[in-house]
Amino acid sequence: MTKADLVDEVAALGDLTRRDADVIVETIFSGMIEALRADDxxxxxxxxxxxxxxxxxxxxxxxxxxxxxxxxxxxxxxxxxxxxxxxxxxxxxxxxxxxxxxx
Structure with a gap:
């Protein structure tokens, strides 16, 4: 599964636009990266x-x-x-x- 596939899954499950789903996925990944950077x-x-x-x-x-x-x-x-x-x-x-x- 690629990031694009994940965005498509989120869009389909939430009845969202692809753009909104992309923002959600990016926000989750960014939060995870920042937490790991902070050693959390x-x-x-x-x-x-x-x-x-x-x-x-x-x-x-x-x-x-x-x-x-x-x-x-x-x-x-x-x-x-x-x-x-x-x-x-x-x-x-x-x-x-x-x-x-x-x-």
């Missing part, structure tokens, strides 16, 4: 939580040349799905992977 945790019940994690500096390697490269410390976004979301995804995967019943 975002928790959406039944979906999961977002937070930022600090990565330590390390020595990497340029795959093209093999040369060692110092990678600085940085903060990265991290998503942890809720148990409900994991269960729903696993149930959907089990339905599609199950062999047809013989009978």
């Amino acid at each position: 945790k975002i928790e959406i019940r039944g979906f999961g939580s977002f937070r930022s994690r600090q990565r330590k500096p390390r020595t990497g390697r340029n795959p093209k040349t093999g040369q060692r490269v110092d990678v600085p410390a940085k903060r990265v976004p991290y998503f942890k799905p809720s148990k409900e979301l994991r269960d729903q995804v696993n149930a959907a995967a089990a339905r599609t992977a199950a062999p047809p019943a013989e009978g």
